[in-house]
Amino acid sequence: MSDLVFDAVSVRYGGRRGLTAVxxxxxxxxxxxxxGLVGESGSGKSTLARAAVGLSPVTAGRVLLGGVDVRKLPRRPPLQMVFQDPYSSLDPRMSIGESITEAIPRGVLPGRAARRDEVARLLELVNLDPDRAGHLPGQLSGGQRQRVALARALAGRPEVLIADEITSALDVSVQGAVLNLVRSVQRRLGLSMLFISHNLAVIRYLSDIVAVMYLGRIVEVGPAEQVLTDPQHPYTRDLLAAAPSAHTSLLDTGADEPTADVEPADPHHPPAGCRYHTRCPVGPLVRADRGLCLQADPTEDAAQRRHSAACHFSENESHKLAIPRGASAP
Known part of the structure; x- marks a missing residue:
């Protein structure tokens, strides 16, 4: 198995005057x-995932798997992705058995019987009856289709699996079953996984490490329990405060902090200095003495701070959080 490394990766659309999504x-x-990669819509999470599998152009930097640039790996690299929408990620004219077979690397399983047995094994792995192999996607529910999409990704014999919001298009009643399946398969096969979601309860349930993304940049990253109980970046704290739970939120600071109730900055023209300063509840909008946030980019020396937080004042503002011990996936 190998590490997946995003090395100073940038993704830009539309030339110099376009949008830098990552x-x-x-x-x-x-x-x-x-x-677990978390952040609000438009933060660049899905673009980063698509860059890893070659679906978005890497404008600068490299994506490395085992130290090798993924662009130099074979046509079917040991890196697979499960997409958000199970209704569009499968060819409606192909049976699910054909879709899974198509993803099996050439030469690995010669002979129809061997490939048929592999399809049956993969369907059982994702808790589907092998008899479903002859069905079309339109004959399956959303949860079943997402299981087929997972089986298809596993057919490629990946070392790394990328899952992009794979439960957001599903009914709440089946989300938990799919998440339990993903966790079981990941542990059974020992896969590395980048799991993308805007749902912090899901991220906490599945992740060993949590990375928080805002306006194209990683603003905090660290062990899951540490980030979720002792967040260093104000954006992470705001995400936790907004997350619903049995106790209204995952955040309990014991103090009322003013929150900048404004829209995110324009991604085409991100602000100078800290990109979050236009919304930050502890930044220059409410603290006149923090003009540094308007001028200096905190990502430049983030590695020196706890959780690599992209915040000049992270050590001054971190809070202990009370997260219910019984919190679990939907």
Missing amino acids: DHVGLTVPSGQVV
Whole structure:
């Protein structure tokens, strides 16, 4: 198994005057571990995932698997992705058995019987009856289709699996079953996984490491329990405060902090200095003495701070959180 490393990766659309969706991102998915990537819509999470599998152009930097640039790996690299929408990720004219067979690397299983047995094994692995192999996607529910998409990704014999919001299009009643399946398969096969979600309860349930993304950059990363109980970046704290739970939120600071109730900055023209300063509840909007946030980019020396937090004042503002011990996936 190998680490998946995003080495100063940038993804830009539309030339110099276009949009930088991912900006100089450094992130490591350690071998055999799950990294949960969280952030609001438009933060660049899915673009980063698509860059890893070659579906978005890497404008700068490299994506490395085992120290090798993924662009130099074979046509079917040991890196597979499960997409958000199970209704569009499968060919409606192909049976699910044909879709899974198509993903099996050439030469690995010669002979129809061997490939048929492998399809049956993979369907059983994702808790589907092998008799479903002859069915079309339109004959399956959303949860069943997402299981087929997972089986298809596993057919490629990946070392790393990328899951992009794979439960967001599913009914709440089946989300938990799919998440339990993903966790079981990851542990059984020892896969490395980048799991993308905007749902913090899901991220906590699955992840060993949590990375928080805002406006194209990673603003905090660290062990899951540490990030979720002692967040260093104000954006992470705001995400936790907004997350619903049995106790209204995952965040309990014991104090009322003012929150900048404004829209995110324009990603085409991100602000100078700290990109979060236009919304930050502890930044220059509410603290006149923190003009540094308007001028200096905190990502430049983030590695020196706890959780690599991209915040000049992270050590001054971190809070202990009370997260219910019984919190679990939906």
